[in-house]
Amino acid sequence: MNSLVATPPVPPHFYENPHLSPSRPMSTSSYSTNSRKRKADDDGNDHDGRMSASPTNSPALAPRSLPAMRNIKRARPNVSGRPLSLPRLLETLDTDALRTVLRSMCDRHPALVDEVVHTSPRPSVTSALQVLRNYQSTLQSSFPLGGNSESDYAYNRVRQPLGNLLDALSDFTPHFLPPHEFQTSTSLSYLDCATDIIYELPRWSTPQNNIERESAYDEICKAWILVIREAAKRGGGIQLQYGGWDAKLAKHNQNSGGKLQPAVNELGSILGWMHGPGNPTHGNQAGNDLGSIREQLFSGTYGFGTPVKVGPW
Numbered sequence: 001m002n003s004l005v006a007t008p009p010v011p012p013h014f015y016e017n018p019h020l021s022p023s024r025p026m027s028t029s030s031y032s033t034n035s036r037k038r039k040a041d042d043d044g045n046d047h048d049g050r051m052s053a054s055p056t057n058s059p060a061l062a063p064r065s066l067p068a069m070r071n072i073k074r075a076r077p078n079v080s081g082r083p084l085s086l087p088r089l090l091e092t093l094d095t096d097a098l099r100t101v102l103r104s105m106c107d108r109h110p111a112l113v114d115e116v117v118h119t120s121p122r123p124s125v126t127s128a129l130q131v132l133r134n135y136q137s138t139l140q141s142s143f144p145l146g147g148n149s150e151s152d153y154a155y156n157r158v159r160q161p162l163g164n165l166l167d168a169l170s171d172f173t174p175h176f177l178p179p180h181e182f183q184t185s186t187s188l189s190y191l192d193c194a195t196d197i198i199y200e201l202p203r204w205s206t207p208q209n210n211i212e213r214e215s216a217y218d219e220i221c222k223a224w225i226l227v228i229r230e231a232a233k234r235g236g237g238i239q240l241q242y243g244g245w246d247a248k249l250a251k252h253n254q255n256s257g258g259k260l261q262p263a264v265n266e267l268g269s270i271l272g273w274m275h276g277p278g279n280p281t282h283g284n285q286a287g288n289d290l291g292s293i294r295e296q297l298f299s300g301t302y303g304f305g306t307p308v309k310v311g312p313w
Helices: 026-052 086-091 095-108 112-119 125-141 152-157 159-175 184-199 207-232 235-242 245-256 261-271 280-299
Strands: none
Touching (some): 095 112, 152 159, 159 184, 207 235, 235 245, 235 261
């Protein structure tokens, strides 16, 4: 008799892979994923908030202004010749050319003379002396090489530049004299240098050729007297006294051979220091006493060392 042996049933977990982890419910996995997303979103929101929030104590930045655009001069489409403008034309003129243009304009239009005179700056002592020195240099360079520099031949060679120098001297001197010149110090400074120029004029062996030099000394002597009298009206001649003009004028008089003696006498009569040759001893003594008293008054030492009497006079 064939008997059947019943096979025991196989448990369900026998067919599952033992290396695989048991399955977990889907709800747990989705919950963790959602929580991670929310955490990332929260972190991002916190970061954005921190970035957007500005500190209260940070300095405010001033707005920067952009540099202005430079005006670039565009090239002309058509290139053609054209004359210079007046400012550019004047830049090309030297001093001599500018003088020539002004002189020509004044000759054509005499009404411009007053305008040019009032518009031009007032000549200074330095500028006037520079012009005179230029004439003097031209005179010295006109002498012939070799030979006698005092001869008539040399005089004829330099006669024209010598006349130009003397004419310029006679034109500039009245400009620095009162009442046209208000400052006596300016007048004295000009006369001091102008007298030196006259002293440096050439001397000629023929006396007739020296007449121009002697005439120049006569004119400058009159100018000295005029300025000395004008300076004496201001402050009692204190500028003449403390400017050393007595010594300067005495030196000029010595160089000229006594041609400035009238000016020396005028200065001596005003200051009380020097007098004419008529009474030199008494005049010099009185002048020295008066000058000493003036110096004591101005220095504040007048009366010091003088004994004071006590009792009946």
